[in-house]
Amino acid sequence: MQPTKELLSEELLQTAKFAKALGHPIRLAILELLNSQACCFHGDMAEILPVAKSTLSQHLKELKNAGLIQGNITSPTIKYCINRENFDLAKKLLSSALN
Incomplete structure (x- = not known):
């Protein structure tokens, strides 16, 4: 039986969204x-991580x-940082889902 949307809580949907985003080793490395x-600039990450700039951009977008x-x-660069609130929420939700 397929779960219906009514059976899926917002918490479960958010957990799945985070889990999907974390589903690639480059995203975990980022x-x-x-x-x-x-924080870190896109160009600096491109020099550190073993992926092309365009591929890095796709992972950052996810x-x-x-x-x-x-x-x-900040034209012409983009500076990225962790969204602490959501990062902490993701850790909590994923930990809860795995217990």
């Missing part, structure tokens, strides 16, 4: 990098859409 410092990171555009 979060690890950003969590180890206040993390941003999930609300785990936020970016500030």
